[in-house]
Amino acid sequence: MRRFVIKGNICYSKSINELCITENGYVVCEDGICAGVYKELPECYGIFPFYDYTNHIIIPGFTDLHVHAPQYPFRGLGMDLELIGWLNTHTFAEEAKYSDIEYARKSYDIFVEDLVNSATTRACIFGTIHTQATTLLMEKLESSGIKAYVGKVNMDRNSPLYLQEKSAGQAFEDTEKWITRSLNYENVKPILTPRFIPTCSDGLMEKLSILQKKYHLPVQSHLSENTGEIKWVKELCPDTSFYGEAYSKYGMFGNEYPAIMAHCVHSGGDETSLMKKQNVFIAHCPESNTNLSSGIAPVRAYLELGIKTGLGSDIAAGSSLSIFKAMAMAIQCSKLRWRLQDQSLAPLGISEAFYMATKGGGEFFGKAGSFEEGYEFDAVIIDDSTIKHPQKLNARERLERLVYLAEDKNIVAKFVNGKKLFEKTAHS
Amino acid sequence: MRRFVIKGNICYSKSINELCITENGYVVCEDGICAGVYKELPECYGIFPFYDYTNHIIIPGFTDLHVHAPQYPFRGLGMDLELIGWLNTHTFAEEAKYSDIEYARKSYDIFVEDLVNSATTRACIFGTIHTQATTLLMEKLESSGIKAYVGKVNMDRNSPLYLQEKSAGQAFEDTEKWITRSLNYENVKPILTPRFIPTCSDGLMEKLSILQKKYHLPVQSHLSENTGEIKWVKELCPDTSFYGEAYSKYGMFGNEYPAIMAHCVHSGGDETSLMKKQNVFIAHCPESNTNLSSGIAPVRAYLELGIKTGLGSDIAAGSSLSIFKAMAMAIQCSKLRWRLQDQSLAPLGISEAFYMATKGGGEFFGKAGSFEEGYEFDAVIIDDSTIKHPQKLNARERLERLVYLAEDKNIVAKFVNGKKLFEKTAHS
Numbered sequence: 001m002r003r004f005v006i007k008g009n010i011c012y013s014k015s016i017n018e019l020c021i022t023e024n025g026y027v028v029c030e031d032g033i034c035a036g037v038y039k040e041l042p043e044c045y046g047i048f049p050f051y052d053y054t055n056h057i058i059i060p061g062f063t064d065l066h067v068h069a070p071q072y073p074f075r076g077l078g079m080d081l082e083l084i085g086w087l088n089t090h091t092f093a094e095e096a097k098y099s100d101i102e103y104a105r106k107s108y109d110i111f112v113e114d115l116v117n118s119a120t121t122r123a124c125i126f127g128t129i130h131t132q133a134t135t136l137l138m139e140k141l142e143s144s145g146i147k148a149y150v151g152k153v154n155m156d157r158n159s160p161l162y163l164q165e166k167s168a169g170q171a172f173e174d175t176e177k178w179i180t181r182s183l184n185y186e187n188v189k190p191i192l193t194p195r196f197i198p199t200c201s202d203g204l205m206e207k208l209s210i211l212q213k214k215y216h217l218p219v220q221s222h223l224s225e226n227t228g229e230i231k232w233v234k235e236l237c238p239d240t241s242f243y244g245e246a247y248s249k250y251g252m253f254g255n256e257y258p259a260i261m262a263h264c265v266h267s268g269g270d271e272t273s274l275m276k277k278q279n280v281f282i283a284h285c286p287e288s289n290t291n292l293s294s295g296i297a298p299v300r301a302y303l304e305l306g307i308k309t310g311l312g313s314d315i316a317a318g319s320s321l322s323i324f325k326a327m328a329m330a331i332q333c334s335k336l337r338w339r340l341q342d343q344s345l346a347p348l349g350i351s352e353a354f355y356m357a358t359k360g361g362g363e364f365f366g367k368a369g370s371f372e373e374g375y376e377f378d379a380v381i382i383d384d385s386t387i388k389h390p391q392k393l394n395a396r397e398r399l400e401r402l403v404y405l406a407e408d409k410n411i412v413a414k415f416v417n418g419k420k421l422f423e424k425t426a427h428s
Numbered sequence: 429m430r431r432f433v434i435k436g437n438i439c440y441s442k443s444i445n446e447l448c449i450t451e452n453g454y455v456v457c458e459d460g461i462c463a464g465v466y467k468e469l470p471e472c473y474g475i476f477p478f479y480d481y482t483n484h485i486i487i488p489g490f491t492d493l494h495v496h497a498p499q500y501p502f503r504g505l506g507m508d509l510e511l512i513g514w515l516n517t518h519t520f521a522e523e524a525k526y527s528d529i530e531y532a533r534k535s536y537d538i539f540v541e542d543l544v545n546s547a548t549t550r551a552c553i554f555g556t557i558h559t560q561a562t563t564l565l566m567e568k569l570e571s572s573g574i575k576a577y578v579g580k581v582n583m584d585r586n587s588p589l590y591l592q593e594k595s596a597g598q599a600f601e602d603t604e605k606w607i608t609r610s611l612n613y614e615n616v617k618p619i620l621t622p623r624f625i626p627t628c629s630d631g632l633m634e635k636l637s638i639l640q641k642k643y644h645l646p647v648q649s650h651l652s653e654n655t656g657e658i659k660w661v662k663e664l665c666p667d668t669s670f671y672g673e674a675y676s677k678y679g680m681f682g683n684e685y686p687a688i689m690a691h692c693v694h695s696g697g698d699e700t701s702l703m704k705k706q707n708v709f710i711a712h713c714p715e716s717n718t719n720l721s722s723g724i725a726p727v728r729a730y731l732e733l734g735i736k737t738g739l740g741s742d743i744a745a746g747s748s749l750s751i752f753k754a755m756a757m758a759i760q761c762s763k764l765r766w767r768l769q770d771q772s773l774a775p776l777g778i779s780e781a782f783y784m785a786t787k788g789g790g791e792f793f794g795k796a797g798s799f800e801e802g803y804e805f806d807a808v809i810i811d812d813s814t815i816k817h818p819q820k821l822n823a824r825e826r827l828e829r830l831v832y833l834a835e836d837k838n839i840v841a842k843f844v845n846g847k848k849l850f851e852k853t854a855h856s
Contacts, residue, residue, distance in 0.1 A: 073817045076829035080777055106818035293763040293775060319832035335721040340768040347721060349508055389501045390534035401504035404747035407835050
């Protein structure tokens with residue numbers, strides 16, 4: 001039936017500046033859809049099944065707008081290089097292992113288990129070039145109940161032969177086979193995933209563009225992460241005036257088909273305008289941009305322009321799947337950017353960070369990431385009693401503290417689209 | 429007896445560039461002192477009691493070189509201001525509560541319990557101006573087995589009347605009483621703690637200088653954290669040419685009596701030279717400096733100059749007691765400083781961060797923070813099996829991962845100066 005009432009301290013965003021909190025409130029799920037938040041429960045819902053989480057913090061699930069599942073094994077490792085060196089030294093070697101389906105099974109079991117136990121309910125995920133391993137990942141996610149877009153990665157140049165598609169034609173064939181196999185899941189959907197311009201030939205981009213139109217697929221990729229990368233793209237695409245154009249000229253930069261571009265640390269005015277105009281989603285990945293010494297994206301500017309912006313863990317350039325951690329890093333990096341680079345953009349606060357983590361990124365999935373009426377009902381139940389304190393705290397303060405201090409053990413139950421994924425008994 | 433052998437993956441620093449790792453090795457404790465690390469156990473130690481932590485990572489305990497115990501209740505809260513506004517809005521109001529000994533008891537119980545469960549074995553701790561509450565904190569730490577320097581805070585100007593000593597004379601009297609009561613603990617020692625120059629009158633500094641000489645006490649304070657603060661000190665002390673001189677002229681800047689100065693984000697050349705010359709310890713607090721938008725200290729420069737440098741959690745401007753987190757933030761902030769501010773200082777790596785967390789800060793306690801022969805035997809036993817992976821990892825990689833991903837649940841046993849503080853049974 002997927003109809004029930006949850007009681008607790010309900011926290012959700014309406015907009016960048018509106019963080020709504022109802023202490024000891026009720027949030028109602030009807031057929032998997034949110035039927036509103038109430039201070040007093042309307043009589044008509046009195047007959048619904050009832051979950052009493054009175055002392056807990058209740059949030060809509062987080063969306064991880066950019067994460068590489070196959071890189072999960074080396075999270076927290078190899079943090080000594082910038083982007084291109086890091087890809088060549090650590091990343092490609094690890095991703096190549098997914099030609100071995102048994103390795104993929106072991107690794108993706110761990111990834112999906114940890115994702116389920118996190119506060120994330122929805123994610124946009126990169127696989128590898130391997131169709132079999134990517135299908136396996138999708139099957140595991142499908143049964144977990146997490147909602148996800150998953151992409152088989154495309155790349156046919158500037159990468160080691162052991163991790164490269166043989167030709168644009170072969171890539172087209174393999175990718176179409178993978179797409180047609182991926183269309184009938186309930187929770188998981190395919191998303192086109194050209195790795196990034198340096199590893200995708202014009203021929204490949206043309207082929208992907210054909211598949212995009214044929215199957216009406218969204219797309220995810222990387223954009224303007226590192227200054228060396230941007231220079232390289234300029235050399236590779238002399239006919240474009242900025243990096244984003246190299247996607248846009250193949251129709252893979254928003255507009256008709258939704259697009260997520262990760263990073264946008266160094267996007268200039270034209271690129272930013274085009275993202276705004278074509279409704280491109282930005283996946284802000286502050287820990288990744290820090291670990292790879294890429295820089296700090298001007299997130300407040302993006303938010304104030306009304307560009308759709310969410311948060312990404314960017315495993316394994318980011319070390320942690322925790323979107324709480326991404327929120328903390330977004331705030332922290334915005335402060336350092338303000339101090340060291342540009343005092344015209346005020347630092348972010350809890351309100352903006354929580355918005356990006358929930359409704360901002362959730363919008364890629366339609367109406368997701370909020371407890372406003374009509375939104376798909378995702379909820380994460382948080383027991384913060386392990387974070388002890390001698391004084392009284394209100395729900396807003398408890399939420400703020402969680403941004404910095406939440407651990408997976410604090411996540412005690414999770415619902416996605418009205419379906420309960422798990423519920424832990426006390427300190428299980 | 430305090431003599432035993434531990435088997436496991438032994439990790440410790442000899443210097444900034446020498447991170448030593450012995451996989452499946454042995455480390456020997458004899459009378460509370462480290463008797464060396466061995467690949468094969470020498471026969472003479474065969475009769476010692478034996479702890480088998482074969483699969484675990486073994487590190488010397490961390491030193492938290494700068495932490496405010498009374499601020500622990502609001503860790504992760506009130507992160508929206510710079511230093512002076514933050515002190516006036518959040519900090520002083522919380523610290524004032526410690527005139528109530530019952531509130532202090534509740535709060536310090538939590539602080540000490542969490543400190544014991546962390547990977548920290550030694551700490552330099554600020555209390556409040558209240559002698560009774562500070563003594564209570566010292567008693568709790570003494571029975572916990574943690575080694576600590578604890579300071580009753582001194583402040584007699586530029587702070588609210590409810591959190592200010594009445595006069596320099598009264599401060600002298602109260603502080604001397606507190607010192608004489610604090611001299612006979614085994615694990616805990618008093619340290620002079622003028623809060624920082626803006627809240628300490630010349631008269632107070634003179635009195636503290638008398639106490640320092642009389643009781644041979646070390647000192648801890650704050651230095652060059654925030655640009656507004658530095659400007660203020662210039663106005664308050666027109667006879668000094670840099671901030672550090674305002675301590676130095678009272679003999680409270682190293683040399684005869686050891687001194688810890690927290691932050692040093694904006695120290696100029698003269699200040700840095702004087703710290704080097706007088707063996708001042710720097711407590712680098714990267715999370716705090718980020719959360720209060722203070723900036724990023726040039727830590728590599730300090731390390732290369734040979735200035736004694738350790739890490740501080742700086743609760744509650746830092747949100748977490750975890751020195752693993754301080755290590756990660758030290759590395760991450762050094763990368764952003766390199767990218768945004770000054771490419772002449774290369775980012776820090778695991779080796780430098782681990783050195784600061786262990787031997788660097790440990791030196792304030794004498795021979796502490798290493799498994800080299802003759803060091804006081806502190807050890808933290810880490811079970812990282814919750815951080816799952818499909819591939820093989822060596823001990824160095826596992827240690828690197830822990831910097832980013834360790835949680836308190838991974839700390840399964842702790843020894844300080846040869847005494848076992850706790851040992852958790854599997855997943856307790």
